[in-house]
Amino acid sequence: MVPHLKFQDVGVKYSLPDGRVSVAVAGVSVAARTGEFVCFVGPSGCGKTTVLRVAAGLLPPTSGEVQLNGTRISGPGKERCMVFQEYGLFPWYSALDNVAYGLRLAGMPRAERRERAQELLDRVGLASYAHHYPGELSGGMRQRVAIARALAVDPEVLLMDEPFGALDAQTRAELQTELLRIWAQSTKTTLFITHSIEEAVYLADRVLVMATQPGRVVQEFAIDLERPRDKQSTEFNRLEREIDACMRGSPALARAPAPGS
Amino acid sequence: MRSSAALVGMAVVRGAALPLLLVGVWYLAVRAGLIATTLLPGPEQVFGAAALRVFGDAEIYRAVLASLERIFAGWLIAVIVGIGVGLIASLSLRARLMLEGPMSACRPLPPAALVPLAILWLGIGNAASISLVAFVAVWPVLINTIAGIENVPRVMREVALTMGATTRQLILTVLIPAALPSIILGMRLAMGLAWMSVVLSELVGVRHGVGAMLLSLQQNDDVAAMLLLVLLIGVLGLSLDSLFRAAIRLLTRPHQSTLLT
Numbered sequence: 001m002v003p004h005l006k007f008q009d010v011g012v013k014y015s016l017p018d019g020r021v022s023v024a025v026a027g028v029s030v031a032a033r034t035g036e037f038v039c040f041v042g043p044s045g046c047g048k049t050t051v052l053r054v055a056a057g058l059l060p061p062t063s064g065e066v067q068l069n070g071t072r073i074s075g076p077g078k079e080r081c082m083v084f085q086e087y088g089l090f091p092w093y094s095a096l097d098n099v100a101y102g103l104r105l106a107g108m109p110r111a112e113r114r115e116r117a118q119e120l121l122d123r124v125g126l127a128s129y130a131h132h133y134p135g136e137l138s139g140g141m142r143q144r145v146a147i148a149r150a151l152a153v154d155p156e157v158l159l160m161d162e163p164f165g166a167l168d169a170q171t172r173a174e175l176q177t178e179l180l181r182i183w184a185q186s187t188k189t190t191l192f193i194t195h196s197i198e199e200a201v202y203l204a205d206r207v208l209v210m211a212t213q214p215g216r217v218v219q220e221f222a223i224d225l226e227r228p229r230d231k232q233s234t235e236f237n238r239l240e241r242e243i244d245a246c247m248r249g250s251p252a253l254a255r256a257p258a259p260g261s
Numbered sequence: 262m263r264s265s266a267a268l269v270g271m272a273v274v275r276g277a278a279l280p281l282l283l284v285g286v287w288y289l290a291v292r293a294g295l296i297a298t299t300l301l302p303g304p305e306q307v308f309g310a311a312a313l314r315v316f317g318d319a320e321i322y323r324a325v326l327a328s329l330e331r332i333f334a335g336w337l338i339a340v341i342v343g344i345g346v347g348l349i350a351s352l353s354l355r356a357r358l359m360l361e362g363p364m365s366a367c368r369p370l371p372p373a374a375l376v377p378l379a380i381l382w383l384g385i386g387n388a389a390s391i392s393l394v395a396f397v398a399v400w401p402v403l404i405n406t407i408a409g410i411e412n413v414p415r416v417m418r419e420v421a422l423t424m425g426a427t428t429r430q431l432i433l434t435v436l437i438p439a440a441l442p443s444i445i446l447g448m449r450l451a452m453g454l455a456w457m458s459v460v461l462s463e464l465v466g467v468r469h470g471v472g473a474m475l476l477s478l479q480q481n482d483d484v485a486a487m488l489l490l491v492l493l494i495g496v497l498g499l500s501l502d503s504l505f506r507a508a509i510r511l512l513t514r515p516h517q518s519t520l521l522t
Contacts, residue, residue, distance in 0.1 A: 076422040
C-alpha cells in the first residue's frame with residue numbers, strides 16, 4: 001500500500017555567506033498513513049519546521065523528495081494546508097472572510113463560501129464571532145480561525161507548525177481537545193510540530209523524536225492509548241518519560257559537557 | 262467625567278495657544294519698534310488692511326483654485342506612477358536592480374534645479390508645473406509602496422501560497438491590502454510635497470497660482486499681503502492634510518486605525 005505522505009531521504013542544506021554549508025536536516029524518511037496524526041518533537045534547531053515546510057512545498061529539499069499519494073511534491077498546493085504558530089490571519093478581513101479566503105481563491109461564489117465559512121466557524125466554536133476582526137480576538141480565537149481557514153479548503157494533509165506554541169496553558173489544552181475532535185470527524189493526515197512532549201503524547205498516533213546537528217529523526221514512538229487520553233495516567237507519564245529520556249540521550253546533547261560536572 | 266465637547270474645546274485652546282502667543286510677541290515687537298515695518302508689518306496690518314485687499318480681489322480665489330488643480334493633477338500622476346513602479350520593483354528582482362541606480366540618482370535632485378529644465382522642455386504653464394509637482398511627489402509613494410510590500414509578513418504570503426494562490430491572487434488579496442497603510446502614508450507625504458513644490462513651480466511664470474501671486478506681490482513691495490499669503494498657503498496645506506486624514510478615516514474601519522498614524 002502506498003503511504004499517504006512519504007518523506008524519502010529528505011535533506012536540506014543552506015549555503016552560508018562565507019561559503020560553508022549548513023545542514024538543516026539530513027536523511028529524513030517518514031511515511032504517514034491516511035488519517036494518521038504524526039507529531040514531531042525535538043529541541044530548537046532540529047529542523048522540525050524545515051521538514052514541515054518541505055512537505056508544504058514552501059522549501060525545495062536539496063536531496064530526496066516528499067510524495068503525496070506517490071506523486072512528488074514540487075510546490076505549495078491547497079491539498080496540503082499549513083497552520084502557523086503566528087496564525088497569519090489577514091487583519092483586513094473579518095473572521096468569516098478569513099475562513100472563506102481559500103474558497104475565494106478557488107472561485108467559489110460569495111454567498112456559498114460565506115455559508116461554508118460560517119459552518120466551519122461553528123465547528124471551532126466561534127459561531128458568534130464571524131464579524132469580528134482578528135485584532136479583536138484573543139490568541140486562542142485567532143488560532144481557531146486559522147484552523148477553520150485551513151479546514152475550509154478541505155485539504156488532504158494538515159501541516160501544523162507549533163500552532164499552540166504562543167498560547168497560555170489553559171487555552172492550549174482546550175485547543176488540543178478541540179483539534180482532536182475535529183480531526184476525528186475529518187480524518188485528515190496531520191503532521192504536527194511541537195516541543196512539548198506532553199502535547200505530542202496527548203495528540204499523536206505516532207511521535208517522532210528529532211535531534212540536532214544535523215537535524216534528523218532519531219526514534220519513533222507509537223502511542224496506542226485510547227482517546228481521550230488522561231494526561232495524569234501512569235501509561236501517559238511513562239511514555240512522556242521515555243520520550244524525554246530519548247531526547248536527552250540524543251548524541252548531540254551527549255556530546256555537550258554536562259552542566260555542573 | 263468631562264463631556265466630549267469640553268475635551269474638544271480644551272484641545273482647540275491648547276492648539277491655538279502657541280500661535281496666539283507668537284502673534285502677540287510679533288505685535289509687541291513691531292509696536293516697540295524692534296523691527297522695521299517695511300520688512301515685517303504688524304499683525305494688525307496683515308490681518309487688517311492687507312486681508313481686505315487680498316480677499317477683496319477675485320485673483321486670490323482664481324490663484325488658489327489654479328494651484329489646487331496643479332497639486333491634484335501632479336499628485337494623481339505621482340500616485341499612479343509611484344504605486345505602479347513600486348509594484349513592479351517589489352515583484353521582480355531584475356526590475357528592482359535596474360531601477361535602484363536611477364532612482365537613487367534622481368531622488369535627491371532639488372526641485373528648484375529642475376524648474377528651468379521643465380520650462381525649457383514643456384514651456385511656461387501648467388504642463389511644466391504639474392510635471393514638477395509629480396516629480397517631487399512620486400518618491401514617497403514609490404518608496405512606501407516598495408517598503409510596504411517588503412514588510413508584508415512572510416507568514417501571510419505563505420498562507421496564501423499553501424491555499425493555492427496564483428501570483429495575481431497573491432498580489433491582489435495579500436500584498437496590496439497588507440501594504441496599503443504604508444502606501445496611504447506615502448500618498449499623504451506626497452500631498453505635502455505637492456504643496457511645497459507647486460508654489461516653487463509657479464514662481465516662474467504661470468498666470469494664476471499662489472506662487473505666481475506671491476511673486477507679483479513681491480514686485481509690488483506689498484510685504485503685508487505676502488505674509489498673509491504665506492500664512493494662507495500654510496493653512497491650506499494643513500487643511501488639505503486634515504481632509505486627507507478625514508477621508509481615510511471615513512473609508513476605513515476603526516480596527517484599521519494603523520492607517521492614521
